Amino acid sequence: MSKWMMIILIRNREFSKDMNGLVLFCISVFVFITCNCDEEETLEGANTCIIEEKYFVSKKVVELWPMRTKSHVFCWKVPPRCTKYYIKMVPFEVEKKFPEFRNVNGCCDGYKKVGDKCEPECLKRCVNGKCTGPGECKCNLGYSGTSCDEVCAVGKWGIDCKEDCECNNAACDPISGVCKCPPGRIGKNCEIKCPRGKYGEGCLNDCLCKNEARCHPESGQCICRAGYTGTICDTPCQFGHYGEQCALECHCSNGLGCDPVSGACACPPGFTGLYCEKRCEPGRYGEHCKKFCNCHNNATCNNVNGLCICPSGYIGEKCEQICPGWSYGDNCLQTCDCNGSYCNHITGKCNCPKYWIGEKCDQKVCPDGYYGPDCNQLCHCEQTNHEANKETSVAVASSFCHKHKHKQTRSVEIKILTKEERLIFQYVKDGDYKTLANKCAQGVNMNIADINDNYQTPLHLAAKKGCVFTLLTLLGCGVNINAEDSDGNTPLHIAVADNQSHICTSLLYNEANPFIYNKSMKNAYQLAMDSEDNGIKYIFQTNRLQWYQKIRKLKKDEKKLFLYVRKGYYGSVGDLCMKGVNVLVANVEDKENTAFHFAALYAQNIVPMVFTLLNCGGDINARNVEGNTPLHFAVMVGHVDATSILLQYGANPFIENNDGMTAHNLALESSDPSLRAIFNEPLLSWYLN
Incomplete structure (x- = not known):
């Protein structure tokens, strides 16, 4: 409704001094103004209260404003008039707003007006929820906090994040509680690890690991089993190393490696001990020294293959035979120097027959009363202790009349x-x-x-x-x-x-x-x-x-010999040797290659294999139909270890094959620096000399 009101306003204003230092004062004026007031709006529903409402009304007022006014006064000038200024108050009408208060229906504290209703009001906005009371937010699923602005922590979900995830320490969806399995796990509750051969999110990736290695279920990184190394565990431990990542060194004696997994020394036949450092005790031989020697005449046997090592004066597979005929000594290789007579099979001391004397049975003694080359001349003298002249047929008491010398030997x-x-x-x-x-x-x-x-x-x-x-x-x-x-x-x-x-x-x-x-x-x-x-x-x-049955089609046991050499079964090779299989045999159906050629070609357990073949009488310098020796083979296929071992055991690097090439030439032409380094002058000096 409209009302007329008259208000007398007194406004004091202080004006700055003018240039003449005049101070102006405000004066009071009377002003009449009017205002218009709006009708009240009615609120419905709960949460309404009678409140004192502040509002503003517009009013017109008259204010006196100073105004500078010009006038003239007498002065001693020509003309005798001076200009003078003074301030004059002039009324002006202006409109202003003034506050007033009234009682109305309004929203209670903590509520705000929304249309014709009062709804709760939260001072901080409920980001992910709904305001349910003054300053109270009801959060959506998956959120918490006074303003519902905090996502559920890992391991929590639901209303106000009060529910625990049942995901075996994995996270879950904050709204539904469905488990979010990390890489490497699957299942409703992430309780299942990736099956062998799978990894990553959902276990969808295939592991690339070799040799039965496991891969990490999360990253797929290969976890090598002992005996292997490399990114995908495809590299066996090098000779002399074993264990996880091949980080440990073997300590086996006799040039052998060890088990790549456990590091246990695999002793060759003839050796035992933790590090294969002990030879079989006398009377034993073979793998683990479990076999007993079967030798006679106090002979010992080879600790590797059990072959009897006969004492001086004996031969035979079991040293059961004394040296035959005119031989004696070690392996019966020495010939009796007894003028055709037998000698002691051990010492070589001559056993002279009747009518022969001397260290070599080279002094013939005629029967009493005879002399001459054939002892067919009758001595014409009495037996005395005085020596007779052989040329005059005068005998001595010992009946020594003539000396005939004869020497027999088998060596050229x-x-x-x-x-x-x-x-x-x-x-x-x-x-x-x-x-x-x-x-x-x-x-x-x-x-x-x-x-x-x-x-x-x-x-x-x-x-x-x-x-x-x-x-x-x-x-x-x-x-x-x-x-x-x-x-x-x-x-x-x-x-x-x-x-x-x-x-x-x-x-x-x-x-x-x-x-x-x-x-x-x-x-x-x-x-x-x-x-x-x-x-x-x-x-x-x-x-x-x-x-000379060496080059032929292989018999059954000889085929086994070549197979065992190829696979590195040196113990089985030794057993065949004990059975009498000839390791010198050359396969006429395979370029006349011998077991030694196979050992160099395949290089399996090369150290004990070479040792076994040599002990069985193998020829390390055997040549096949192309003239190639085992050393030629080792160099041609690039087996550094086999090449080194063959040279150490006496392989000749200067034998030419049918193309005129030696193993030494082939090595020097090789692109492998390790192979070339083996053939250095110090190593070959004993051949060069």
Whole structure:
């Protein structure tokens, strides 16, 4: 409603001094104003209260405002009039708002007006919820806090985050409580780890680990089992290391590695102890020293394969035989020097027959009353203690009348021939085998080589001349069938070169070795195969396996030998050796490779394998049909360890193959610096010398 009101306002204002220092004062004025007041609005519902409401009304008022006014006064100037200013109060009408108060229906404290109702009011906004009372928020699922602005902490969910997640320490959805499994876990409550071979969120990724390694269920990182290393556990422990990540070093003796998992030393046959540092005690041999030696005559056995090591004077598989015939000493390799008589099989001391005396049984003693070379001359003297002159047939009391010297030996004696010895060669040239037989019966040594004729023996000459009877006579007289001349040629080399097929047959029948290499690195067998004489080739193809059974199709046990070498089963190789399997056998169906070639090619357990093959009599320098030795193989395939071990055990790096290449040449041409480094001068000096 409209009302007229008159208000007298007194407004005091202080004005600044004018330039003349006049101070102005405000004066009171009377003003009439009017105002308009709005009708009240009615609130409904709960939470309403009678409150004093402040409101404003507009009013018009008159105010006096100072105004500068100009006038003139008398002064002593020309003209005699001066200008003077003074302040005059002038009324102005203005409109102003004034506060007033009234009682109305309003919202109680903590509530606010929304339309015609009063709803709760929260001073801080409920971000993720609803205001349910003054300053009270009801939070949505998954939130908490006075303003519902805090997401549920990990492990909590629901209204005001009061519920605990049942996810085995994993987080859950703050609203629904559904588990949010971390990488590496699955299941309603994240209770299941990723199955083997899977990892990551939802266990959806495939592990890339090798050799039965586990992978981390969260990251997929491979956790190698002992014995392997590498990002995906694809690298076995290097020789000499074992354990997790191959971080531990083996401490095994005798050049062996250890079990890559446990580090336990796998002792080769013949050794025992925690670190394989102990040889088998006397009387035992083999793996773990469990086998007992079976040797006679106080012989010991090899700690690896059990082969009997015979004492001086004995031979045989079990050392059960004394040295036969005219031999004695270690392995019966020494020949009795007793003028054809037997000697003690241990010491070599001569056991002279009747009528022979002397250290070498080279002094003939005639029966009492006789003298002369054949003791067929009657002594014409009485037995006294006075020595008689041998030339005058005067005997001594001991009946010593004449001395005849005879020496018999199996070793070839290289010498300048005497006149009588040159006659032996002449008899051979003439084919006079009967005279040779008589000379042999007389004890003439025919096992000689002419130092002035290329070190040839009578048997070399017989092979060249082609007389079988002469050849057989010389063999019967003990001439060495495999003697080599200065060029390394045996009688069999000579017979092949001269196409003497019947001589080849006789020599092979008497066990001449067709695989001895001459200085041109050719053996008789190779010469025969290169020959244009088909008869020679036929003899070697049909006969060589009968008398020198090394190159042939493999038998059952020999096939096992090659298989065990290939797989590194050195203990099984030793067992076959004990059974009598010949480790020198060469496989005619595989380029005549031997077990030693396989050992170098596959390099499995190379140290104990080489040791075992050598103890079984293997040839470390055996050549196959291409002329390659085991050392050639090791270098060609890049087996550094095998190359080093073969050299250490005496492999010759300067043997040429059929292409003229040595293992030394191949190594120097290799791109592998480790392989080249092995063939340094200090290591090979014993060959170079």
